[in-house]
Amino acid sequence: MRPRHYLRVDWRAGLSLVGTLLAFLSIAFVVPIVVALVYGGDDLWVFVVSMVLTAGFGLALRRFDPEPSPGAREAFFVVAFTWLFAALFGAVPYLLAGNGTIAHPVNALFESMSGFTTTGATVMEDISFETHSRPIMMWRQLTQWLGGMGIIVLAVAILSQMAVGGAQLMKAEVPGPGISKLTPHIAETARVLWIAYAGFTVLLMVLLYTLHLLGFAPNMDLYNAVAHGFTTLPTGGFSPEARSIEAFSPVVQWLIIPFMFIAGVNFVLWWHVISGDPWAVLRDTEFRFYLGAVTVFSLLGTIFLFFDASLQTTETGQIGGNLERSLRYAAFQIASLTNSTGYANMDFDAWGNTAKALLLFVMFLGGSTGSTGGGIKILRWLVILKSLRREIFTTIHPDAVRPVRMNGKTLNEDAIRGIYAFTLLYLVLFFVGFLLLAADTSRATAFDPHTLDLLTASIATLGNIGPGFGVVGPMGGYNGFPMSSKLLMILYMWIGRLEIFPVLVLLTAAYWRS
Secondary structure (H helix, E strand, C coil), rough: CCHHHHCCCCHHHHHHHHHHHHHHHHHHHHHHHHHHHHCCCCCCHHEEEEEHHHHHHHHHHHCCCCCCCHHHHHHHHHHHHHHHHHHHHHHHHHHHHHHCCCHHHHHHHHHHHHHHHCCCCCCCCCCCCCCCCCCCHHHHHHHHHHHHHCCHHHHHCCCCCHCHHHHHHHHHHCCCCCCCCCCCCCCHHHHHHHHHHHHHHHHHHHHHHHHHCCCCCCCHHHHHHHHHHHHHHHHCCCCCCHHHHHHHHHHHHHHHHHHHHHHHCCHHHHHHHCCCCHHHHHHHHHHHHHHHHHHHHHHHHHHHHHHCCCEEEEEEECCCCCCCHHHHHHHHHHHHHHHHCCCCCCCCCHCCCCHHHHHHHCCCCCCCCCCCCCCCCCCHHHHHHHHHHHHHHHHHCCCCCCHHHCCEEECCHHHHHHHHHHHHHHHHHHHHHHHHHHHHHHHCCCCCHHHHHHHHHHHHHHHCCCCCCCHHHHCCCCCCCHHHHHHHHHHHHHHHHHHHHHHHHHHHHHHHHH
């Protein structure tokens, strides 16, 4: 007989795979090393040491099981701990560089977790090249690009040993209820997703730099073009500019809007388009709902801004009454916050109450399943609306049988219940986070955020959105929070990126024991 407390999880195989992924992730430090060499060698040693430490720790974990064979249970273990260790080792360069507010261990972990989870919340007080070197800032952008489509998806696409159990690993990591298998082999599917993701990233970089060469974007040099390509497609929102996208010309802002929209669409659909089926996106119910929501909310925001006579910025002047500015600011912020990018082309905390309420509402929507967007996800809201409509119909016609359909296929009732359970749990965690932040910040004598600030801090970290309102607004940050609150928000960013369950199941006895 097996012992009463026999572990059902092969933790050795799990740690071995986590080690493989960390060793693989250490290669990413090559990018800031190259940047350091190009721009004069600043902080070169920081990234060499970080690479050695990450690779060494990863190879040490590999010794637990040289030939791991993960199952469904181990997939939760591997995904949760890979993202946690990635954030821990991603914080090492900030600590070694020792500059600014991110030199503190908790702040460094906050910035790193915000990067890898593509949240875009920051504790940097001085976002400038006077305080932080170009390699450090590029590493900050790169962490978001690596986390956007997923560290494990990238590893499955490249490393042959990750193909074993790759389907379970991808299912646990990729945001949304599920992602369709494009090819017979899971590794090929992972490569397809990353090719589409990398292709759009490079395209945006080229277009941004082209605008600079043509004179339409004077400060969008090659460094900025690469940095913003790294943070737009993963819906990340980090920028080396303190004023985010407001620092660039209107033509740059207009260019980034469609790419933020693209990043919020299921990348499986984009692959079908690239493969010669341009109508694939229009046949998809979730895409039509996502397009409709972004369009309607952008138009509503434009109306609210256009008729706000008091709204203006120091950079562009009057917004109210100016159609182009009203449309640009509204469309940009709706596209940015719907799919959790977190960019800002102005301080939207200055908007009127009605317009701010609209932004708060769209923070709960999220991108499409299989996209890089965070939040609850459009698909879940669509299924909830369809099921509610069915309930109303069956209330009137109690003998009717009316299944919920998506793209012509009937949804399993267990899947519908799972969507309701996730959404309820998400909202409960959001409210609990708000209460804990309110209780914790009440102890801080020099820090007094308003209720709306705390509400948006909770949803912005759990939904991987980044900025909120008030002290955590687009031109503010999270550095004023107590360290205990920052640790809570680090936890929220982690579980939010992995969509709650891969982390929460690790806390249950049933997961570990027979």
